[in-house]
Amino acid sequence: MNNEIRLNEGLAPVAFLYGIGVGFRNLLFNWGILTSKSYPIPLICVGNLTVGGTGKTPHVEYLIRLLKKSYRVAVLSRGYKRKSKGFILAGEGSRYPDLGDEPFQIWQKFPDILVAVDANRRRGIERLLALPEERRPQVILLDDAFQHRYVSPSLNIVLTDYHRLYYEDRLFPVGLLREPASSIRRTDIVVVTKCEKDLKPIEYRIIEKNMALFAHQQLFFSRIAYKKLxxxxxxxxxxxxxxxxxxxxxxxxxxxxxxxxxxxxxxxxxxxxxxxxxxxxxxxxxxxxxxxxxxxxxxxxxxxxxxxxxxxxxxxxxxxxxxxxxxxxxxxxxPITIDFHLDRTSDFDMAILRHVQSFPEKQSEV
CATH class of the missing domain: 3.40.50 (Rossmann fold)
Incomplete structure (x- = not known):
């Protein structure tokens, strides 16, 4: 069904030690020794279990298009490989070295939303919520923050590449997993991305069976759609x-x-x-x-x-x-965007909108 995944088996001892470190860190959060902070507005995290390449940016952009008609939306990213430090809010004169390429791309495409970068997600959220009420976001999209457990998202979306499904992968550096596949239990929605256009029904069923998700977790399949040059x-x-x-x-x-x-x-x-x-x-x-x-x-x-x-x-x-x-x-x-398989676009949209609507209308009291 999928391409064979390349694994560096010779680095298994390193992966074992890495797994101990990641597992211990997660336990500290699970036990409450390290604390996750929640906030009184929808915080939707779009992340993954692997090192890059699952299509986060087009999925974040999909959520922006869905939500910005009715809500003040902010995107908060770490700003990978940017030249700046600390909290930066995109504005007139911002350049890609200040924001990083993906946040810069998002800000250029959606100048009517807030785009900010900060490696410290707590500080970034609090700086956004400290904005004047007329600018203060009503929904914050956290780009690539699934491993940033100092913040507790109100909704977690985890993406996994159809050609490298997380349950077939291994911990870095043998494979590309940032943390064990069992961490999928922390998510609310799983999206299998970059699917082939003509997936067979049995392929959907095999993936769903292998994931063995909990009853409350939803599974979607998406593919890349290419737009005009x-x-x-x-x-x-x-x-x-x-x-x-x-x-x-x-x-x-x-x-x-x-x-x-x-x-x-x-x-x-x-x-x-x-x-x-x-x-x-x-x-x-x-x-x-x-x-x-x-x-x-x-x-x-x-x-x-x-x-x-x-x-x-x-x-x-x-x-x-x-x-x-x-x-x-x-x-x-x-340009690229995403389409959902099995005619489930409306199901995905409704899951997101219902979540956002579950928060009180007055989200300015923070």
């Missing part, structure tokens, strides 16, 4: 007749994400000639990287070609000083 620099791009990749186009696909394989497969469906350049997740493109990209692009013989990046990489490249104007004109990205 977008220019990274709209004011400079070459006008296109079609907002889609054409079969006759040559594409240089550059990615700096944890798992580019679904995107590569999608682009190869659309274009006959695709060259791929992969970089590490959250990669910051320096002068040498840009020179390599330009060299690879120029080496593609066709005059009908584009330079394609991921949406996350587009956020970083917008401020890249090494990218010449000539290449900015042909630089595009494919």
């Amino acid at each position: 977008q220019p990274v620099f709209p004011d400079e791009c070459v006008p296109r007749k079609q907002a889609a990749i054409q079969k006759e186009e040559s594409v240089l696909l550059v990615s700096g994400i944890a798992n580019p394989l679904p995107l590569v497969a999608e682009v190869k469906k659309r274009a006959r000639k695709v060259k791929v350049m992969n970089f590490a997740d959250h990669h910051s493109f320096d002068k040498r990287d840009i020179e390599k990209i330009i060299q690879a692009y120029d080496a593609m013989g066709s005059s009908n070609k584009i330079l394609l990046v991921t949406e996350k990489d587009a956020a970083r490249l917008k401020e890249n000083k090494y990218l010449p104007e000539k290449y900015r004109r042909v630089l595009y990205y494919l």
Whole structure:
């Protein structure tokens, strides 16, 4: 059903010691020696059990679209690989080095919500709740905070990649698990992400059986949906007749994400000639990287070609000083969103909305 998961069995002793440390830390929280703090507003955590690559950002963006029509929404992230320290609230003049690429991407797409970063989630929440009442959030989305147990979310959503399901994985560094698979018991909703479009009914049943979730836990399946091609620099791009990749186009696909394989497969469906350049997740493109990209692009013989990046990489490249104007004109990205399998979009939406609605209307008394 799934691709075979690569495991580093030779590092089993290290994973054993790591597991002891993680398990002891969780016990300290379970026993109340280390304390989790709750807050009087909906705190919805979107996290995972593994090290990156499960699709948190598009799921956070889905929740933003669902909630911002009726509530003042804030997203609080650690701001991975940002250059700043402490609490930062996105605003005019914010740059991706201040926020990190994913929070910066979210803030650019949703300037009407609050986006903040702080490695100390308690402090971040309290700074958001200290804002004037007219700006104070009514719902806070915690990005990648499942392991940050000093905060007690009111709703936990855990994502697991269909191609690397958590119950088939092992603790880091043998596998990619941050904590034991048994930690799934702390969540309220599990979403199997990046599913194939044509999953068979038996595959749903096998996954559900293997997870053996509690009665109160809900299980959903989602897949990536690719939207229309977008220019990274709209004011400079070459006008296109079609907002889609054409079969006759040559594409240089550059990615700096944890798992580019679904995107590569999608682009190869659309274009006959695709060259791929992969970089590490959250990669910051320096002068040498840009020179390599330009060299690879120029080496593609066709005059009908584009330079394609991921949406996350587009956020970083917008401020890249090494990218010449000539290449900015042909630089595009494919926005992504998610769809739920089994016609369960309304079920997922209702689960989220009911949870938020279960809190008192007056959430300003904090």
